[in-house]
Amino acid sequence: MENFEPVIVAFCCHYCAYTAADMAGSKRLCYPPNVKIIKVPCSGKVDAIHIMKALEMGADGVYVAGCLDGDCHFKNGNIGAAKRVAYIKKLLDEIGIGGERVEMVLMSAGMGERFAQTATEITEKIRKLGPNPVKSVNEAKTAA
């Protein structure tokens, strides 16, 4: 596990985080390639099932990126998303996977720097946490 490269899924809302990710591109701000973005119209669209499935399928970390507080294009989708993420964190703690694998982050469309910085920080955090324990269970299952 020395060269552990985590796989991280970022659900990004169209109006802010996804635009910020493109902005990071325009500005050529590097961040780890471990982060893979899935575009959603609003962070509030991210279902608990999407996050749990991502972890079940073997993602090492998942984060939901929405607009800044009060800036949600759909009024309060980001607040709903944050509540859902908090709930999932608790659940993950309870079942022993660890809530720290899931995060909610906020940024505005113009914050390319924030996007790149967040992607870097979360990747480093997950790298320290090590691989998602579900994966070894899955592997054992496949082996059996």
Added chain:
Amino acid sequence: MQAQDTLKQNNTVLVIGGGVGGIRAAMDLAESNRDVVLIDKSYSIGGLMTQLDRTFPTNNCDLCTLSPDLSEAGRQLHIELLAMTQVAEAEGEAGDFKLKLITAPRYIDLEKCTACGDCFNKFPECVRFTPGLDHRAPTCMRYPQAIPHAFSIDMEKCNDVDALVQVCKAGAIIPEDTQKVREVEAGAIVLAPGAEVFAPDKLDSLGYAANPDVVTSLEYERILSASGPTQGELVRPSDGKQPKKIAWIQCVGSRSIHEGAASYCSSVCCMFALKETIVTKERFQDSIETTIFYMDMRTFGKDYELYLNRAKNDYGIRLVRSRPHSVFHDSETGRLSIIYSPDDGGSNLTEDFDMVVLSTGFKISEDVQELAGKLGIELNEHHFAKTGGFSPVSTSKPGIYACGMFESPKDIPETMVQASAAAFCASKDISILSEPIESIDEFPPERDVSQEPLRIGVFVCDCGLNIGDVINAKDLADYAGTLADVKRSEMVGYGCSRETMKHIQDVIREKELNRVVIGGCSPRTHETKFQDTLRRAGLNKYLVEIANIRDQDTWVHFDRPEDASDKARELIRMAVTSVALSHPLTDNVFPMKKDVLVVGGGVTGMNAALNMADMGVKVYLVERSGELGGVAKNIHKTLEGDDVQAYMKDLIERTTQNDRIEILTNAFIVDHTGMPGMFKTGFQIAPQMFYRQIEHGVTILATGALPNQPKEYLLGEHNNVMTQLDMDAMLEDQPDKIKDLSNVIMIQCVGSRCPENPNCSRICCQSAIKNALRILELNPTVRIFVLYRDMRTYGFQEDYYKKAREKGVIFVRYEADTPPEVQAADEQLQVTFNDPILNRKVSVYADYLCLSTGLIADEESTEDLGRIFRIPKTSDNYFLEDHIKLRPIDLPVAGFFVAGTAHAPKTLRECIAQAQAAAGRAHCLLAKDTLNLGAAIARVDKERCTACLICVRACPFNIPFINADGYSEIDPAQCHGCGICAAECPAKAIQLMQYEDDQILAKLAGLLERVN
């Protein structure tokens, strides 16, 4: 302004010049259902911008930015495009111009030419392309309809015509081709002929003619460009080796007294040079040293100062304040020696470089001056179009409008603003054309794919070097070909170019593809283009998925190409697994409400309101304060001497008397819902604070900025410390006070270009010069010191800067870290500053200290309105437009437009141009009678719905309700498409179209299949 009824003879607008400005003007006119004839003297449209490699400040690829517009201009049914065409004769008046156009022979049959390049390969000397270093036409420039991928032949250079004709298998070469003459009638004319680059060959001292390694900035751009002669390899023209040390010399042909050079500032070269240095650094990291020799660094545009700071701090670009007097070629070392005097007045220095780039300015070509003569419009002393002080795009002749570089030197965003403004003014002069052409006609019927097995096609774009330089696009396409249900996978060059789009359509038909994945740039910018391609190929437009392998892969992982390749494979896989589950969707279309809301009753808001009212729509003009006027009400004169007070009085009168404008003062916006074409906005109106709601189709934000009042240099504490606005008022109201003065000191950049407000306020250099000149007019004996960091008198403002120096105004530069010190000395002020030439401190007693405090964003307004309307802001609280280069007026939220100083600081004239442009952009949207809300709408599966009310409570807009049949119903006309209800629904009875759960899970599966 001309009365409408006198000008209805002709519905056509002639647009002269096919650069970005001309294309924008033509497209705006076409969008608002006017017929356009767009002519360009070149072989293909695109103008100067197509020759650039990148644009500042995003450093995006130029062609990628522009090509969607190019192909759209070609597709537009209202636009007739005539290349190689010039005006021979012109007569007539506004509403009834008659023009004779001459199209030069191309010797190529446009219908037959496939741009295969055979003629060029065999006879390169007689096949014409763009000039300069470019031997190869950029693929995106080749053009649809009128000029499709067509070459052009220079018959005079051809020795063997028969052999040339033979070489073309398509039989497209026609040696007997002759020039064609055509009469065109037009109701109005938009001039966007652009400018030409100053040719530095006469400036012997810079050695441009003698040394191949001295190039112009445009030539350097071609060298960097993926579609340029070296295919993007940075090499010296002399020996083909990579240079290690490059110098840029600013103001070549601008701000100059040399023969043939211009005295004005060309406005864009500072940013241009910074961009070239940054792009060079980005591509080659630290291996190339870059230095800019400059006089004043003029980064006065929106967020441009931040770009300058990045160049200095992040990229280590070396900036040397000096105007070098000569460049010599050292035959021993093969290098170029630049001789310059340092800024501190010390003795001459010599430094060697491998390459020298001359930042050449712009001038109006003789052709264009001749054209102006034919049209009978006046030019200014610099041969640019003469336009009004308060009518920035109107030429001296009614019905003829000028925009872009031809009006004054300017960058792309400002050109776009003026183009939209000129197009709008022109469209006001002509009546609306008969019936809008149904664009649906050109699409073939949609193929029913429901019974077909999956046949996925993958097209990987190399985007020039943007993708192809980091990863192997061909390998990626090969890999995609191995994925399940992929029947066709290939690499395409410049996926968004007209010809590639056509190719994709052909492949879809040929291979009977029923799902498509594009690996390329961001769906945010290009999804609609590719959806359009699918429609043309007979597929529903929602059967495409874009994998963002550029903005979110090769651009951000260029430092680790292998990881970028892996990630690109994953992104393609995700798109393939997800597109497999896509299904045809229908757009939701609704009628359009045509009323307009203009927020802000300053000069910009009033202009926007009047212009919209002229188009016959109802306008609500909302002002927070008790009266109209804004900041401009406190300005008396412009730099050019125009009377602002008289203008404002007339403007306010016209606004208040217009029947179609309803003015709401003391009104505060409190809520807002809806979509473009059907917005609802609520106000509270003081003092009773009663509530009122209006319905409108579009919104123009013109909320302005505030005069900055920083607590610096005793401002507000000492009676004789004032802002430039205060001085402007004193000059008008108390001219007697000026008569007794002996010393006045002005300090520039107070409260601007500092950590609290990092950007340049743009207007303060010219207002200081304006006030200095007016003081001297009243009292020629006053000694005036202007303490500055960089004098940013861009464009023709430079003339006034020069005049101020001639009249004895003393300009002394200071550095940001050693600002002047000010102490009160009774009625006077003691100002101490460092003199860079004497290199010692100097103290001067001043009667008045004028601080150039500039503008600061109206944070309270932009904060509140940004929240209510969901509009993003820049870090310094100005509204952030949709695209800083090509869409400076459109906001990211559809149906919203920004104008005036709410966008960024600008002069009165620039505000008026933006107001006209915003009205024009709004008019384009309102020209349609219907509104397309797309397909991303929540759908309820009534079998699964248990009427639990969770969606009713979760929806931020209160749209779902439990209907008579006992299940949740969502009105597609009102659904905003956020998908929150879908995420909350415990029974999973709601799905958001385009983002259905199984598609999202398929993306996860596509990504993670390797992991498991």
